[in-house]
Amino acid sequence: MRGYRRDQFGRAWSDDHSGLGGHNGCDTRNDVLAAQLQAPEYRGKSRCVVIAGTLLTDPYTGKRLEFRKAKASEIQIDHIYPLSRAWDMGASRWPQQRRVDFANDEAMNLIAVDGPANASKGDSGPGEWLPINRNYRCTYALRYLQVAHKWSLPITTADRNSVQAITRLCP
Numbered sequence: 001m002r003g004y005r006r007d008q009f010g011r012a013w014s015d016d017h018s019g020l021g022g023h024n025g026c027d028t029r030n031d032v033l034a035a036q037l038q039a040p041e042y043r044g045k046s047r048c049v050v051i052a053g054t055l056l057t058d059p060y061t062g063k064r065l066e067f068r069k070a071k072a073s074e075i076q077i078d079h080i081y082p083l084s085r086a087w088d089m090g091a092s093r094w095p096q097q098r099r100v101d102f103a104n105d106e107a108m109n110l111i112a113v114d115g116p117a118n119a120s121k122g123d124s125g126p127g128e129w130l131p132i133n134r135n136y137r138c139t140y141a142l143r144y145l146q147v148a149h150k151w152s153l154p155i156t157t158a159d160r161n162s163v164q165a166i167t168r169l170c171p
Contacts, residue, residue, distance in 0.1 A: 002088070003087070003092060004083075004084045004087040004088065004092075006083065008087065008092075008096075008099060009083050009087075009091075009099045009100060009102065009103035010096065010099065010100035010103060010104075012029075012103075013027040013028040013029040013030075013077075013104070014027070014028065014100055014103070014104055015027055015028065016100065017097075017100050017101045017103075017104040018097075018101050019101055019104055019105050019106060019107060020105075020106045020107040021104075021106050022101075022104065025046065025048060026046070026047075026048035026049075027048070028077075028104040028106060028110070029077050030048055030049055030050050031106055032077050032106055032110050032111070032112055033050040033053065033067065033075070033077070033112060034047070034050050034053075035106070036055065036111070036112040037050065037053030037054060037055055037067055037075075037112065038053060038054045038055075038056050039053055039054060040052070040053035041053060043069075049069075050067070050069070051068070051069040052066075052067060052068055052069065053066075053067045054066055054067065055067060055075055055112055055113075058075075058112075058113055058114045058117070058133070059111060059113055059131060059133060059136040059139070059140070060078075060113045060114055060117035060118070060121070060131040060132065060133055060136065060140075061113075061114045061117050061131070061132055061133055062132075062133035062135065062136070063114065065114060067112075073115045074114070074115045075112055075113070075114065075115060076112075076113060076114075076115045076118040076119075077110050077111070077112055077113075078110070078111050078112075078113045078118045078121065079103070079109050079110060080108075080109050080110075080111060080140065080143050080144050080147055081109055081125070081144055081147040081148060081151070081153060082121075082122070082123040082124070082125070083102075083103055083123075084123045085123055085124075085125060086102060086151070086153055089153045089154050090152075090153060090154070091151075091153070102151055105147070105150075105151075108143070108146060108147050108150055109143075109147045111143075117131070117132070125144060125155065125156060125158070125159040125162075126140065126141050126144050126159050126162040126163055126166070127156055127157075127158025127159040127160075127161065127162045128158065130162070130166070137166050137169075138166060138167065138169070138170035138171070141162070141163045141166045141167060141170075142163075142167070142170075144159070144163070145163060
């Protein structure tokens with residue numbers, strides 16, 4: 001995306017945001033892990049650094065995943081609506097704090113997922129990529145739309161067509 005750099009959305013996993021978990025003394029990545037892993041284990045008394053836990057069902061693959069801090073990249077935190085896509089679709093014109101808030105939107109836009117699946121998604125939306133876990137596709141498509149709506153971001157024609165096709169199959 002033209003002109004996009006990750007740091008334009010603030011320091012990665014900042015605690016300095018107005019959303020869920022903001023200003024609680026823990027970074028957003030660890031907040032998401034603590035909320036989405038079963039039986040999280042922590043380093044120290046602050047309960048801010050997750051060192052282990054279980055993702056019972058990875059949304060993107062459907063697999064059970066074990067998280068260990070030593071192999072942290074095996075479970076990543078995905079932006080359902082990618083930062084670079086948001087930049088290209090209008091976030092480049094937002095004030096800095098709004099971009100920081102978007103990048104750390106734990107309530108809506110962040111999800112713990114399988115690292116390789118997240119890498120395959122990259123900066124794609126539902127028009128270019130869907131989870132291999134078919135049971136999560138409806139949820140993924142709807143969350144993508146919810147994030148776009150909440151943050152007043154447009155969706156591409158390919159995303160719209162894909163979401164329409166998916167939601168026709170949703171229960």
